[in-house]
Amino acid sequence: MNAGISIENLSKTYGSVQALKGINLDINSGELFGLIGPDGAGKTTLFRLLATLLLPDIGSARLCDIDIVEGYKQIRNLLGYMPGKFSLYQDLSVIENLEFFATVFDTRIEDNMDMIHDIWVQIEPFKDRLAGNLSGGMKQKLALCCALIHQPKVLLLDEPTTGVDAVSRSEFWQMLKNLKSKGITIVVATPYMDEANLCERVALIKDGEILQVNTPQEIVDQFERKLYAIKSDDNYQCLLDLREFEFTNSVFLFGQTLHYTDVRKEFSLEEVNSYLKSKGHLHLEIEHVKPGIEDCFMALSTKADGYE
Numbered sequence: 169m170n171a172g173i174s175i176e177n178l179s180k181t182y183g184s185v186q187a188l189k190g191i192n193l194d195i196n197s198g199e200l201f202g203l204i205g206p207d208g209a210g211k212t213t214l215f216r217l218l219a220t221l222l223l224p225d226i227g228s229a230r231l232c233d234i235d236i237v238e239g240y241k242q243i244r245n246l247l248g249y250m251p252g253k254f255s256l257y258q259d260l261s262v263i264e265n266l267e268f269f270a271t272v273f274d275t276r277i278e279d280n281m282d283m284i285h286d287i288w289v290q291i292e293p294f295k296d297r298l299a300g301n302l303s304g305g306m307k308q309k310l311a312l313c314c315a316l317i318h319q320p321k322v323l324l325l326d327e328p329t330t331g332v333d334a335v336s337r338s339e340f341w342q343m344l345k346n347l348k349s350k351g352i353t354i355v356v357a358t359p360y361m362d363e364a365n366l367c368e369r370v371a372l373i374k375d376g377e378i379l380q381v382n383t384p385q386e387i388v389d390q391f392e393r394k395l396y397a398i399k400s401d402d403n404y405q406c407l408l409d410l411r412e413f414e415f416t417n418s419v420f421l422f423g424q425t426l427h428y429t430d431v432r433k434e435f436s437l438e439e440v441n442s443y444l445k446s447k448g449h450l451h452l453e454i455e456h457v458k459p460g461i462e463d464c465f466m467a468l469s470t471k472a473d474g475y476e
């Protein structure tokens with residue numbers, strides 16, 4: 169079966185808010201795909217449309233070659249969906265939740281153990297614990313088990329690692345890689361830019377629009393300008409001063425530094441250094457750095473907003 173996803177001119181509006189603006193996207197069968205963007209970008213709306221929980225205003229989408237509107241009943245049997253908010257029954261135990269979802273899909277846990285085995289061995293010691301009493305990482309693993317209990321062809325995961333510790337995040341992505349080897353198409357929505365590098369391809373999304381679709385490396389390779397990290401004794405004031413600098417193309421806070429690009433392709437860093445010193449920044453560190461996905465996202469956002 170072709171477990172790909174094809175989206176054409178998909179739009180959705182809530183009142184006066186246009187959540188999705190003519191989305192066009194193709195996700196390959198068996199691909200580990202990332203939908204990367206901040207809160208409010210439209211990730212959850214897109215997932216709810218694909219999961220047949222909402223109807224599109226305009227456009228269409230097909231999942232496993234089935235239209236999401238006309239074939240919604242078929243799609244629900246082929247799809248595993250893990251929403252952003254933990255939505256299992258907190259007053260049921262781990263095993264009771266899993267048995268319930270197996271029953272909903274007219275199957276049994278033991279018939280699908282090959283699909284969930286690697287995850288189940290981690291949560292089985294807590295099988296009699298109430299779901300509401302699990303840690304964030306264990307809730308995440310239980311929710312994934314329930315989404316997989318009917319052996320879906322496509323798995324949609326809406327911000328699955330939000331609010332969990334770094335170790336649980338790492339373990340979760342390893343589980344996704346293992347699942348991919350079983351031929352499932354996996355789409356992960358996340359606001360964490362660093363998780364883009366764990367996907368085969370990603371779509372960068374902002375304000376309901378796709379900015380770019382490519383492999384993480386190819387997105388980084390297309391970064392158009394030289395990028396510099398600037399550190400001063402007052403990064404916030406330095407940010408404000410650089411925004412007033414006539415040659416600034418972009419500048420934003422990045423950890424303990426500022427990431428800066430210049431409108432000029434060729435220039436002397438001494439000009440930037442001299443300008444900042446004239447503004448009272450006496451302890452400066454400026455170095456050339458390689459861009460990451462977040463830098464690319466900021467550059468594409470700036471261009472989309474018409475500032476470049």
